[in-house]
Amino acid sequence: MEILDGKKLSEDIKNEIAQEVAQIKAAGGNIPHLAAVLIGNNPASESYVRSKVRSCDQVGFESTLIRKDDSITEEELLEIIHELNTSDDVDGFIVQLPLPKHIDEVKVTLAIDPKKDVDGFHPVNFGRMAQGLPCYLPATPFGILQMIERYGIETSGAHVVVVGRSNIVGTPMSILLSRKAKTGNATVTLTHSRTKDLAAEVSRADIVIAAIGIPNFISADMIKEGAVIIDVGINRVEDETRKRGYRLVGDVDFDGVAGKASYVTPVPGGVGPMTVTSLLMNTLKSSRKEIYG
Ligand code: L34
Numbered sequence: 525m526e527i528l529d530g531k532k533l534s535e536d537i538k539n540e541i542a543q544e545v546a547q548i549k550a551a552g553g554n555i556p557h558l559a560a561v562l563i564g565n566n567p568a569s570e571s572y573v574r575s576k577v578r579s580c581d582q583v584g585f586e587s588t589l590i591r592k593d594d595s596i597t598e599e600e601l602l603e604i605i606h607e608l609n610t611s612d613d614v615d616g617f618i619v620q621l622p623l624p625k626h627i628d629e630v631k632v633t634l635a636i637d638p639k640k641d642v643d644g645f646h647p648v649n650f651g652r653m654a655q656g657l658p659c660y661l662p663a664t665p666f667g668i669l670q671m672i673e674r675y676g677i678e679t680s681g682a683h684v685v686v687v688g689r690s691n692i693v694g695t696p697m698s699i700l701l702s703r704k705a706k707t708g709n710a711t712v713t714l715t716h717s718r719t720k721d722l723a724a725e726v727s728r729a730d731i732v733i734a735a736i737g738i739p740n741f742i743s744a745d746m747i748k749e750g751a752v753i754i755d756v757g758i759n760r761v762e763d764e765t766r767k768r769g770y771r772l773v774g775d776v777d778f779d780g781v782a783g784k785a786s787y788v789t790p791v792p793g794g795v796g797p798m799t800v801t802s803l804l805m806n807t808l809k810s811s812r813k814e815i816y817g
Pocket of ligand 1: 568571572575618619620621622643663664758772791792793794795796797799800
């Protein structure tokens, strides 16, 4: 079994981006600028956004963090989005999810200018993705594609089983891998909570993408010998032996599948860091006006 080392790969990609930024700087070009909006004090969101800002520093991007209290109104947040949409200075921005209950995530997503939607969550970008048109790909699926591609894993003709149908991971992943494109051409089965015999579906997969948010859900007895296992889950489980009081586990029983799979992504250090790197890649594309001109 080989580990799909997202941490290492994301460092490699960040080094490549840093070199491009250095060239842009040398040529007196525009330095890519990412803004992130973080509402409230969700510890996981704080950690992810911190990692995004730190990664911007690492590659030489400019970044702006806009932090607001949980008590912000929807109207106030929409005003911030309007300012970011119209700012000449900001190439792309994200509003970290989840949002407090009194704010409508759909409304917020729709308010973001698709040209600056480096998360790729706006339906315009989603629709363009589905039709194979230039767009910002959602960061987690984009990161997984990068991983599959750089490790030379063949997807053409492969049977992929995606577990979980969220708008930001499962559904776009299933569309991307079935497209007639590089790192595509797979036969994809999208499974979810109403799937009749999930274990039987997973057992047929050459590649499993687990994105359901249930710790250790995918066990060794479910998978085919030699399967590629991509674990998107990041679940915090209580662990008093750790300083933080918890540890991170994925949706896959890593130790169990390790003896049977050909490749597995670890948690942490797998898909998570690739999500952050993909956001940087989208921001670079935005500053170069590669997608929308
Ligand atoms: N708007 N909301 C918006 N965009 C996103 O792309 C996200 N996501 C998801 C949650 N909400 C979002 C993220 O940023 C998930 N996500 C994310 C980003 C980074 C990591 C995990 C999820 C990550 O770096 N994970 C590390 C461990 C981090 C830790 O110690 O907590 C890892 O190695 O998996």
